[in-house]
Amino acid sequence: xxxxITLARPPMLEPxxxxxxxxxxxxxxxxxxxxxxxxxxxxxxLSRGPGSVLIDGEPLTPHPRRLAWLPASxxxxxxxxxxxxxxxxxxPGAAPDAQAVAAALAACDAAPLADRPVNQLSTGERARxxxxxxxVARPAWLLLDEPIANLDPGHRLDVMALLAAxxxxxxxxxLALHDLDLAARCDRLLLIHKARLVADGTPADVLQERxxxxxxxxxxxxxxxxxxxxxxxxx
Amino acid sequence: MIRLLALLxxxxxxxSLAIGPVDLASVWARNPELARALFVELxxxxxxxxLAIGAGLGGAGAATQALLRNPLASPxxxxxxxxxxxxxxxxxxxxxxxxxxMAAGGIMGALAALLLLLGLAGFGAGPAAGSxxxxxxxxxxxTLLGVAINLALSLAPSPFAxxxxxxxxxxxxxxxxxxxxxxAAPLIALGxxxxxxxxxxxxxxxxxxxxxxxxxxxxxxLNRHIIIAVALATGxxxxxxGSIAFVGLVVPHLVRPFxxxxxxxxxxxxxxxxxALLLAADIAVRLLPLDLRLGVxxxxxxxxxxxxxxxxxx
Numbered sequence: 403x404x405x406x407i408t409l410a411r412p413p414m415l416e417p418x419x420x421x422x423x424x425x426x427x428x429x430x431x432x433x434x435x436x437x438x439x440x441x442x443x444x445x446x447x448l449s450r451g452p453g454s455v456l457i458d459g460e461p462l463t464p465h466p467r468r469l470a471w472l473p474a475s476x477x478x479x480x481x482x483x484x485x486x487x488x489x490x491x492x493x494p495g496a497a498p499d500a501q502a503v504a505a506a507l508a509a510c511d512a513a514p515l516a517d518r519p520v521n522q523l524s525t526g527e528r529a530r531x532x533x534x535x536x537x538v539a540r541p542a543w544l545l546l547d548e549p550i551a552n553l554d555p556g557h558r559l560d561v562m563a564l565l566a567a568x569x570x571x572x573x574x575x576x577l578a579l580h581d582l583d584l585a586a587r588c589d590r591l592l593l594i595h596k597a598r599l600v601a602d603g604t605p606a607d608v609l610q611e612r613x614x615x616x617x618x619x620x621x622x623x624x625x626x627x628x629x630x631x632x633x634x635x636x637x
Numbered sequence: 638m639i640r641l642l643a644l645l646x647x648x649x650x651x652x653s654l655a656i657g658p659v660d661l662a663s664v665w666a667r668n669p670e671l672a673r674a675l676f677v678e679l680x681x682x683x684x685x686x687x688l689a690i691g692a693g694l695g696g697a698g699a700a701t702q703a704l705l706r707n708p709l710a711s712p713x714x715x716x717x718x719x720x721x722x723x724x725x726x727x728x729x730x731x732x733x734x735x736x737x738x739m740a741a742g743g744i745m746g747a748l749a750a751l752l753l754l755l756g757l758a759g760f761g762a763g764p765a766a767g768s769x770x771x772x773x774x775x776x777x778x779x780t781l782l783g784v785a786i787n788l789a790l791s792l793a794p795s796p797f798a799x800x801x802x803x804x805x806x807x808x809x810x811x812x813x814x815x816x817x818x819x820x821a822a823p824l825i826a827l828g829x830x831x832x833x834x835x836x837x838x839x840x841x842x843x844x845x846x847x848x849x850x851x852x853x854x855x856x857x858x859l860n861r862h863i864i865i866a867v868a869l870a871t872g873x874x875x876x877x878x879g880s881i882a883f884v885g886l887v888v889p890h891l892v893r894p895f896x897x898x899x900x901x902x903x904x905x906x907x908x909x910x911x912x913a914l915l916l917a918a919d920i921a922v923r924l925l926p927l928d929l930r931l932g933v934x935x936x937x938x939x940x941x942x943x944x945x946x947x948x949x950x951x
Contacts, residue, residue: 448847464853471851479706480843482898490844490899493852494837519898535844 404543404574405456406445415440417453418599420592424542424574427565429588431579431608433618436594438578439474439547445576446471446545457543466493466539474547474578476528481519484512484531491535499538506538507531509564511557526552533561537568544568546577550584562587582609582618582627593617638895642909646688649916653684656923682818683810687919688912689818690810690874691884693825694718695911696904697870698885699892700832703839703900704863705771709946711886712747712871715775718885719782720750721868721875722806726789728876730798736877740820743876746782747868754778755860808879808932810919821873828869832904835862839901881932883939884911890946 404422415437422428422445430438440449446469447455447462455462462469470491478487488503507513510530520528529552536544544565550558562584565575569589579585591608593601595617601608615621615630622628655661657680665672698711712718724746728734734742757774786806793799838859841849846856871885888911889903896902915931918938922931 443847446847446851448850464851466852469851471848473845473847475845477845479708480893480898480900482843486897486899487844490841491852494841494849494854535848 403456403458404445405459407454413597414451415444415594416598420445420599420602422574422576425569425572426589427569427575427577427587428590428592429577429579429585429605430592430594431582431585432594437597438594440597441592441594441599442545442547442576442578443471466491466496467541469543469545470536470539470541472532472536472544472546472549474551476525476532476552478520478528481521483517484520484523484534485516487520487531488535488538491538493539496539502538502540503534506534509537510534511560526554526557529553530557530561541573543574544576546575548578548580550577550579550581558584582614582620585609638892639906639909642892642906642913646909646913646916649913649920650684650688653687653916653920654680656920678815679812682813682815683919684916685818685822686810686813686874686877687916689822689825690878690881691912691915692829692908693870693874693911694881694884694915695888696829696832696908697867698887698911699889699900699903699907700835700839700863700870701867701885702889703842703903704860706842706845706900707771708890709772709886710775711883711889712867713880713882713885714779714943715772716750716754716778716782717747717867717871718875718880718882719779719786720746720748720753721872722746722880723782723786723789724749724872725876726786726802726806730793730802731789736814736817736820739876740824740873741876743874744824744868744872747872747875748864750778750782751864751868755864804930805879806932807930808881808935809922809930810878813877817877821877824869824873828866828871828873829904829908831862831866832870835859835866836901836904839863839904840899841901843900879932881915882936883943884914884935887939887942888914890942 403424407419430441432438443449444453445455447464448471457468484507485503488506489498492499492502504513507516510533512530512534515523515527515531520531523531533549536546550561553561558581565577569575585591586605586609588605591603591605592599593608593613601613619630620627621630661672661676664675701710701712702708721743724742725739728742729739732738754775757777758771790799790802793802838854841852841854850856889907892906892910893903896906918934919931922929922934
């Protein structure tokens with residue numbers, strides 16, 4: 403169980419209190435600038451605001467096997483190979499584990515990229531390598547900021563299936579995402595709007611017409627998503 | 638690779654001990670006492686200082702680039718070396734400090750420059766503290782400190798002191814003494830040891846500050862650790878030898894491909910390669926017919942390399 407109380411600070415994010423069970427995939431959705439990244443960072447213990455994060459009742463101390471954080475940035479400064487980058491996810495001073503690196507790359511369909519310098523990969527390819535870095539130590543908690551952004555439709559489905567499999571082995575997965583169709587595949591959704599947690603429940607509960615039109619300004623139509631008529635993007 | 642570099646270093650050190658205006662063997666035949674004095678008082682300090690200072694500059698360069706996640710960062714581009722020179726000038730020529738005082742002044746100067754740089758660049762302010770901002774801040778710090786050195790020059794107590802200062806600032810290992818080696822080498826070694834200890838954390842930092850934190854790296858503590866270590870590794874050397882440009886910038890780029898581009902893992906090979914480069918440059922200075930200063934030679938090699946780095950777009 404990952405418990406987080408009165409996280410971050412307004413105006414970035416109003417205080418919230420959450421308890422997330424392991425073995426589930428929790429999606430964080432909301433318009434641009436709503437506070438998804440702030441919430442995820444707070445859950446990962448990376449925000450400097452007041453609040454506390456407990457894992458199984460213990461205050462969170464960083465460790466590669468306890469919790470992995472994947473930022474939305476796809477930047478890579480050094481031209482190291484994908485395999486070298488993924489190996490860094492084992493933690494500073496950890497023993498090399500080529501098997502774990504190969505398995506993580508394969509899980510993200512990035513095995514053929516292993517020996518390529520990461521700065522020569524496409525953004526989507528690099529996104530998969532960076533996800534493999536987050537998975538390599540088999541952490542108990544995965545906190546992922548938009549892991550499927552930049553990915554093609556096939557790889558988006560692959561990554562959602564991979565995260566479901568991670569939850570099956572007992573990991574707790576929290577991810578921010580914009581794809582509302584794929585958000586429906588999460589076990590639980592948190593809807594953030596204007597720095598506030600406005601809905602928390604199953605996808606069926608959260609992805610209601612009034613939220614979609616009122617907050618995202620979209621409606622479902624026969625040919626896909628449509629901009630809602632007089633979308634009240636205000637509130 | 639480390640073994641190969643170390644062998645190269647040893648060979649160059651032996652060559653450095655053998656090369657000089659007089660042939661030690663023939664002096665030994667005539668006057669063993671004089672040969673011994675020449676060796677211990679001149680050749681040994683010169684070779685030892687080239688080894689220590691080169692290693693300090695190379696290792697500190699690799700660590701600076703790793704900490705700031707910027708391949709263009711290095712103590713001599715961003716100001717710490719200039720700060721060390723200013724600190725040593727102030728301590729040595731204006732406060733009348735001796736060898737120890739100048740070393741302390743050099744370390745304080747490097748430390749002050751690093752703190753000023755990180756303050757200006759808003760280090761730790763998250764993604765806003767970008768590479769461009771940092772390099773710009775470094776250029777500003779280096780320029781400011783350079784001007785401060787010029788001010789110190791114009792306030793020199795006498796024309797002789799001015800000449801002395803100018804020559805010293807060009808960087809040289811000629812006529813250094815055993816006490817200078819005995820003071821600088823342990824300080825540089827301590828700085829390097831601190832840098833090597835932080836190597837795994839610096840590797841993790843390649844993934845970004847937040848990810849490194851989530852992997853268990855205490856990034857605030859790491860910043861302090863590296864700043865102090867870089868000041869030790871460069872400050873004492875600059876205080877003894879003056880400014881020796883570009884070694885800290887160039888050497889990490891030469892060795893990083895052999896460490897899988899892991900920035901922390903490059904510290905040890907960069908230190909050894911820095912020692913080898915400075916030994917080679919110091920031998921070249923002695924063999925060349927021109928009266929070229931060591932710092933001038935390293936800048937002549939380093940500047941085109943720096944330019945090619947920029948032209949290749951990092």
